Amino acid sequence: MDYAVETISLTKVFSDWWGRAKVYAVDDLNLQIRHNEVFGLLGPNGSGKTTTIKMLLGLLHPTKGHALLLGGDGTDPKINTRIGFLPEESYLYRFLNARETLDFYGRLFGLAPKVRKMRIEALLEMVGLKAVASRPIGTYSKGMARRIGLAQALINDPDLLILDEPTTGLDPIGTRQIKDLILKLAERGKTILLCSHLLADVEDVCDRIAILYGGRVQAEGQVRELLQQNGKRQIVTSAVSETAVERIGRILEEEHAEWEITSPMEKLETFFINTVVEAQQQARPTSGAVSTTQIGDFLMAEKSQASILDKLVSAPVLQDQPAGAPRTESITPVETHAPQPDRDLLSKLTRAATPSETEHVAPVKPSAVDVPESRDTGQVNKSVLDALTGKTAPPTTEKPHERPKDGEVGHE
Amino acid sequence: MSKIWAIAVNTVRQAMRMRIAVIFIAMLLILLPVMGLTATGDGTLKGRLQTFVSYGLSLTSLLLCLLTIIVATYTITSDIEHRQIYTVATKPIRRYQFLLGKLVGVIVLDAALVTLFAGIVYAVVVFLPGFHDVSNDTLRQIDNEFFTARASLSPPAPDVREEVQTLYDQLEKTGQLREAYPTLPPEGILKELTLRKQLEKRAAGVGEGLMWEFEKIRPLDPNQSLFIRFKYDVAAEPTNGQVYARWQIGDLRQFRYGMNFKTPIWPEDRADPVRTFREIEVPAQVIADDGYLAVGFLNVPLNDTTVIFPLEDGLELLYKADTFTANFIRGVLLILFRLIFLACLGVLAASFLSFPVAILFCLMIFFTGTISGFVLESFEFLSASVSEVYSYTIGALVRLLPRFDKYNPTSFLVPGRLIAWSFLAQVALFMVCIKGLLLLVLALIIFSFRELARIIV
Missing domain, CATH: 2.60.120.260 (Galactose-binding domain-like)
Incomplete structure (x- = not known):
């Protein structure tokens, strides 16, 4: 079978100066990642995750064994054309600004100027750095650097995305956005190799995981299968009366089942986002990356426009069905609530964030702020794509677009 | 090609924005005009011009050489050290394209800077006589001896081999040889006699x-x-x-x-x-x-x-x-060739050494190159006793040294000597096409096979 990523007895031994084997960083690793799969590579620090990725990409030579990416060698430019890679830290040129960075990487892919320009604008919009795109990356916070790092990994619309600790340094909102993005990309037929030790991230998005320890796979399989507690059942109801609870209790006692009743806890992520939404509604100024997160728009807009990206990726795209929600639900069977509320909040947040964006950036560097554009991100995004796909709408039309409704932001 | 160019442009940006180049540019921009005012030489206008051309071009050359070494090594070692190479090498670009891009970037930067500063030196030299109240005779003398590119023809050394051999045989027959040269070996005696005969002819x-x-x-x-x-x-x-x-x-x-x-x-x-x-x-x-x-x-x-x-x-x-102008341009090209060689050297050093070591390595070669005549002579002297071992080891390496002192443009421009195109082509061939290319090929091989990532467990 043809795999997106395959390693055959991949081994990396680090030797000392005399050539004596010192550490087995990766030891006889056999991984198979299928196409269109979100695969999580888990493990504690120093378990060989990053070394594996470096070998996949040809940055390190394996001591033994082979690594195949998309059926080829990770150093072959033809293969590299279809790969996006985000290293464990955003190793970018500090002296370039965000736009120049993306332009540089776009050129390495030999992208035509038009395509390059379109993608750069769309990606900047997507990662919420458009307003600070002309600031050198050296002045970015870690989270902002992470966002631009992610954007460079997507500049070629890769078939296989290798993300090493993608959410480190990001705030919970940014983390949520990246997770949503991963799900959207998977929905579009991409394969994603996610390497992380943040278990919540992996749990939310991965189809399959492998846990590495000491360079060896300790456990591997479907997230659902690995986590599902088959000896337990869970019923979630709306708030029902005490009598109803008693009646259910009696039925359960007849079954001799152990049971308990609690009120479900809100997830901290949800609570956090809620709090930030409230703060933003009070228009508190902030600095840093904008939490606009039209994270999906980069993809969503193109989906409806049959864009160049779509032509590049021939994989079928699910229409109108936000894959994120059911996926998340299905892989967290023991959770006491469905994750939809997050998404509503996120949508609210997305909208609420936009006005504050102009307020917080303006004092930092007034000349760099593009107020009309940032006020209605959806509009700009669309028009860039329009211009590209030959539609007539000029990029800076004065006509005020309506802001997308909750549903259009893309979750329910 | 477009990928190489993208890397090259990025390299130039790096040099400018990381303020490495800026310091050197600022120094030259200040020093060159100041030198134009203060260089007096022997007090005459000609002396002034000669001193300024000599110091101006030497300073430009020295600073740009240092800049080239620093930029060429820094741009590559920094990418590896700060791991930008992770995001670049995983793009569809071959390793040789990466190195070539860096090299092209350094050369483009060099070409631009050398043009700028040589332009300043040239402008000062051309306009300097206008600020001096000198007689027409002096101006004519300067035109003849400085603002010119004079070819030089020396009569070839006369061929005296036959006469020397005859004399040698004669001396040997009469037994005077040992008497006259008791300590010299036969080759030394022949050399001595040749010199004597040649002087007789002059x-x-x-x-x-x-x-x-x-x-x-x-x-x-x-x-x-x-x-x-x-x-x-x-x-x-x-x-x-x-x-x-x-x-x-x-x-x-x-x-x-x-x-x-x-x-x-x-x-x-x-x-x-x-x-x-x-x-x-x-x-x-x-x-x-x-x-x-x-x-x-x-x-x-x-x-x-x-x-x-x-x-x-x-x-x-x-x-x-x-003309002086054409000669000056060729002189500047000599400097550029030197810079290209150093860029290749820097790329080679950076392909397997870390930043400080690479810089030291290049500086060592650079300074040895500026006294190559002396170094070569010393080794030739040494070779007299250990000829076999020498010629296959150190000798081969020493011959790879750049000859910066021999190809110094000021030694031509100061006395108004012609830098012939043929001479320039010879320098280009040896310094750039052979030695530079050799270094580059070596760098490409090393870089293509090395592990770019650092080992972190």
Whole structure:
């Protein structure tokens, strides 16, 4: 079978100066990642995750064994054309600004100027750095650097995305956005190799995981299968009366089942986002990356426009069905609530964030702020794509677009 | 190609925005004009110009050499050290394209900077005479001796092998050889005898003459002047320190056949001090149509000593073969070739060494290159005793050294000497095409096979 990523007895031994084997960083690793799969590579620090990725990409030579990416060698430019890679830290040129960075990487892919320009604008919009795109990356916070790092990994619309600790340094909102993005990309037929030790991230998005320890796979399989507690059942109801609870209790006692009743806890992520939404509604100024997160728009807009990206990726795209929600639900069977509320909040947040964006950036560097554009991100995004796909709408039309409704932001 | 260019542009940006290049540029922008005002030389306008050209170009060359070494090594080692290479090498770009891009970037930066600063030096030199109130004679002298590109022709060393061999055999037969040269080996004796015979050919007793013939002289303009530059040595010091001489310059073949003179013969009687360079100015019309010219010297009976023209620099013929501007451009190209070589060297060092080590390695080669004549000589001397081992090990390496001192543009521009295209091509061939390319190929091989990521467990 043809795999997106395959390693055959991949081994990396680090030797000392005399050539004596010192550490087995990766030891006889056999991984198979299928196409269109979100695969999580888990493990504690120093378990060989990053070394594996470096070998996949040809940055390190394996001591033994082979690594195949998309059926080829990770150093072959033809293969590299279809790969996006985000290293464990955003190793970018500090002296370039965000736009120049993306332009540089776009050129390495030999992208035509038009395509390059379109993608750069769309990606900047997507990662919420458009307003600070002309600031050198050296002045970015870690989270902002992470966002631009992610954007460079997507500049070629890769078939296989290798993300090493993608959410480190990001705030919970940014983390949520990246997770949503991963799900959207998977929905579009991409394969994603996610390497992380943040278990919540992996749990939310991965189809399959492998846990590495000491360079060896300790456990591997479907997230659902690995986590599902088959000896337990869970019923979630709306708030029902005490009598109803008693009646259910009696039925359960007849079954001799152990049971308990609690009120479900809100997830901290949800609570956090809620709090930030409230703060933003009070228009508190902030600095840093904008939490606009039209994270999906980069993809969503193109989906409806049959864009160049779509032509590049021939994989079928699910229409109108936000894959994120059911996926998340299905892989967290023991959770006491469905994750939809997050998404509503996120949508609210997305909208609420936009006005504050102009307020917080303006004092930092007034000349760099593009107020009309940032006020209605959806509009700009669309028009860039329009211009590209030959539609007539000029990029800076004065006509005020309506802001997308909750549903259009893309979750329910 | 577009990928190489993308890397190159990024390299130039890095050099400028990381303020490495900026410091050097600022230094030169301040120092060059200041030097233009303060360089005085021997106090004359010519001395001023010569000093400024010499210091200005040397300073430009030195600083740009250092800049090249720093940028070429920094741009690669920093990408590896700060791991930008992770995001670049995983894009569809071959490793050689990455290195070539870096090299092209450094060379583009060098070319731009060398043009800028050479332009400043040139502008100062051209406009400097305008600020000085000097006589027309001085201006004419400067035009003839500084704002010019004079080709130099030296008479070839006379072939004396046969005579030397005869003399050697004769001395050996009569047993005088051991007596005269008790310590020298046979090769040394032959060398000594050759030198003696050659000097004999360049010596004229009282009443005797010497003649040198030159061919293929192509002056830029038939109305210009030629210069015979000479220096006398004498067997016995003349009483007033002067040597009297009669010179005949022109197509002296015309005497031989008794034909009508087509080109004039320039006669000159003069007295010159010994061991001092003097020049005789002759109109270029004396050159025959086929580019032939003969220079005749007569040791007139006014003298009471044999006159000798030292072998190395006793006599040469100078004529304006090109303009100062063209020569200046070629001089700047010499600097650029040097920079390209250093860029290749920097790339090689960075392909396997870390930043500080790579810089030290390059600086060592650079400074050895600037005294390459001395280094070569020392090793030649050493080779006398360990010839076999030497020629296959150190000898081979030493020959790979760049010859920066030999190809120094100021040694041509200061005395207004022509840097011939053929000379330039020779430098390009050896310094850039052979040595530079060799370094680059080595760098590409090392870089293509090395692990770019650091080992972190």
